[in-house]
Structure formats: structure tokens, C-alpha cells
Amino acid sequence: MQLHGTCKMRLRSCFCVAVSRFFFNGLVDFGGNRPSIKARFMLYSLARPALFSLDPEAAHDIALNSLSTVSKSRFATKQLERATGAGVPDLPVTCMGINFRHPVGLAAGLDKDARAFPALSALGFSGVEMGTVTPKPQPGNEKPRMFRLVEDQAIINRMGFNSGGVDAFLANITKDDRTGVAGINVGKNADTPIERAASDYVNALQRVYSQADYITANISSPNTKSLRDLQNANFLDNLLLDIKQAQLKCEKVHGYYVPIALKVAPDLAEDEIETIAELVISHKFDALIATNTTIERPESLKSTQKHQAGGLSGAPVKEMSTKCIREFYRHLNGEVQIIGVGGIKTADDAWEKLVAGADYLQIYSQFIYEGPSMIKNIVNGLLSKVNQGGFASLSEAISAARN
Numbered sequence: 001m002q003l004h005g006t007c008k009m010r011l012r013s014c015f016c017v018a019v020s021r022f023f024f025n026g027l028v029d030f031g032g033n034r035p036s037i038k039a040r041f042m043l044y045s046l047a048r049p050a051l052f053s054l055d056p057e058a059a060h061d062i063a064l065n066s067l068s069t070v071s072k073s074r075f076a077t078k079q080l081e082r083a084t085g086a087g088v089p090d091l092p093v094t095c096m097g098i099n100f101r102h103p104v105g106l107a108a109g110l111d112k113d114a115r116a117f118p119a120l121s122a123l124g125f126s127g128v129e130m131g132t133v134t135p136k137p138q139p140g141n142e143k144p145r146m147f148r149l150v151e152d153q154a155i156i157n158r159m160g161f162n163s164g165g166v167d168a169f170l171a172n173i174t175k176d177d178r179t180g181v182a183g184i185n186v187g188k189n190a191d192t193p194i195e196r197a198a199s200d201y202v203n204a205l206q207r208v209y210s211q212a213d214y215i216t217a218n219i220s221s222p223n224t225k226s227l228r229d230l231q232n233a234n235f236l237d238n239l240l241l242d243i244k245q246a247q248l249k250c251e252k253v254h255g256y257y258v259p260i261a262l263k264v265a266p267d268l269a270e271d272e273i274e275t276i277a278e279l280v281i282s283h284k285f286d287a288l289i290a291t292n293t294t295i296e297r298p299e300s301l302k303s304t305q306k307h308q309a310g311g312l313s314g315a316p317v318k319e320m321s322t323k324c325i326r327e328f329y330r331h332l333n334g335e336v337q338i339i340g341v342g343g344i345k346t347a348d349d350a351w352e353k354l355v356a357g358a359d360y361l362q363i364y365s366q367f368i369y370e371g372p373s374m375i376k377n378i379v380n381g382l383l384s385k386v387n388q389g390g391f392a393s394l395s396e397a398i399s400a401a402r403n
């Protein structure tokens, strides 16, 4: 029997919702009764070994392909949202003038080509940062280039901004009927000399402006030669000037303002933090994202993969990133907001970053280990802190804790 086209599409979408939920939530049935939280965890622990038996990048590609297929169908996206994201409570926060439903977003790097924005939002993130996208397509570094450090709850990656380039990125995303907040993270191509880096950032920013709720300039990946040199004052002053001018030009052309954030590494010395803080204030950036991955290898690492070259993320970067946020908060004087990222797993980790100075949060590595149930757990935990303290909002609770 020939299946009708729409029916076939829906069956395919249902299959992908199931696969997405299997990978991201550990659940294989998505109709009827919702399994208990305990059952979800049991199923997730069954699903994880299958997923983790694959090469990390292959597992990532399978999961992202499923989410990409889900994203193409409103019906499937709605199913995924009802089954997963709808369970995350509201806990509103404002950052860069954007109202987020709750403070937990997805950090850059998982969806570099904007292939799965609707499905990733449906999983429960209040914002999804796509990219890093570069002006031209480029393959990134040689494989293997992503490594799980399971014993350390960490990841090392040296992807090297593999991306289809900004044209392909834009072909994948449309602003129509979008529900979540879309961040777009831009970077420079590997073959652009560092002295001409600004032209790549300006070019990418101008191209993505109309599709972004905010734009991030990523100058802190350790996997593109010399990129982190852009954090030095002699490069940074001119770079931030060029990016700011491009943003203001775009504001005139499009008639609305899209905020801009700068993403930094956790490996900065105190005097570097002070200088960067002064520059983001003077160039009127809207936010600072702290932090990217680290090139440090803490003594505590146990995994045999710990000597792989690249950026380390997850649990071992948590303290470094929080310390960095605390330092930036001290120097930014509330003039530029902070997005905190690095090793967040629990509500207590999230709370620590918020009290240290973050106004909004992002996660990546622990999401790979825990699945989307962690979004709900973190937001619920933060909500309990707000309610227990008798505060009217999360920002009120944070202000009280910071004083």
C-alpha cells in the first residue's frame, strides 16, 4: 500500500522524535503515559552505553541529524516540545535586553550550521547559541577531533570551526514562527591572517544580523591558530571597534538593535581580565561570555584521553570558569552583563555562577552526559532557592546573595 506523502513525513518525523528522545532523553516511547522521573533516569542509563559506544563525533552527528529532521516538521517539533521542553518551569531572566523564559541556554558548538534550532529549543533550552560559523566553509581539523573523558565528566575537542560557512548556515535558518531565543556565534576562517581577522567578524556579523536575537564574537577557541591572540589589547581594541561599528551600521539598515557578546577563554591572567573588561565597557558591548574551553590540563584528570590536544570542557573547567566570571564581575561594574558557561551540571553549579556574577547561563558538555532532563533539574533547583528565600524573582534572589 502506498502511503500518502504527509503521512509518510509524519511517520518519519515520529521516528526521529523517538530517536532524538532516545539519544537526548533516554526514552523510546513518546506516546501515552509519561514515565516517572526515576524511569527516565533508568532508561537514560540504558541508552547512554549505546550512544557512548560510538565515536563521539559519530554519535554527535547521528543525534544532530535526528534533531535536524525533527526541526523540519512542526508536528514533530511540537511532539518533542510536549514530551521534553514543556516540563521545564518558567523562571524569567533578562540579559542583553532579551527576556529568557529561564536562565539555561545551549552553548555554541553543538549546532554549528543551524541545522536543528527548533528541535534544540523544543528540548527545553531558553536560548540556543548556534555556530561558530565562519564566512567561508571550511573542513576543520583532521578526525578524530572530539574525545570523551568519561571518568572526568569532560570533553576535549579540537574541531577547528568546521562549518558549511555563512551561506549554508543562513539557508538552514528562518526567523518565521520561531519560539526560542537564537544566538549566532561567529568566528574567523583558519586561512585569514590574524591581522585581517576583523574583516571576517564584520562580514559574518553583517550576514547573520537579520536572523539573530544576539551575536557572539568568539575569540577564544584554542583550535584555530593564533585566535586567542585577539584577546590581547593591541588586537582587541581595534577588533571591538570594528565589530561595534558594524553592529551600529546594521542597526541603521535593519531598524532594530541586535546585542553583541564577546566570548573569552578561562585561561586569562588577572591583568588580561582587567584590560578586556575595560575594552568591552568602552566599546559598549552588551555581554561577555565566560568561558570557552581551557588549554590547561588539571592534575586531577584521570582519563587516558587527557593528553589529547584541544580545549577541555565539562566538570574540570567549572572552578576556572566561575573564578573568571567572579573577576570579570568585579571589573565590569555591572556595565556589561555576563553569560556564565563552563562545567555546569546541577542547580548548585548554576547558582554558584549566578552569584559569582552571571546573568544568564549556558551548558554543553554535561548535557552530553546527562541529556535534557538536566535543564529541568537545574531550573527546578533554582526555582526552589527563589521560593525558599521568599523572593519575587531569580534576579532578586541573586542580588540578595551577591550582597
Ligand SMILES: Cc1cc2nc3c(=O)[nH]c(=O)nc-3n(C[C@H](O)[C@H](O)[C@H](O)COP(=O)(O)O)c2cc1C
Pocket (backbone or CB within 6 Å): 107, 108, 109, 110, 112, 131, 132, 146, 155, 157, 159, 161, 185, 218, 221, 263, 291, 292, 293, 312, 313, 314, 315, 317, 341, 342, 343, 344, 362, 363, 364, 365, 366
Ligand atoms: C565539542 C565542542 C565544540 C565546541 N565548539 C564551540 C564553538 O564552535 N564555538 C564556541 O564558542 N564554543 C565552542 N565550544 C565551547 C562551549 O560552547 C563551552 O563554552 C565550553 O564547552 C564550556 O562549557 P561546558 O563545560 O558546559 O561544555 C565547544 C565545546 C565542545 C565540547
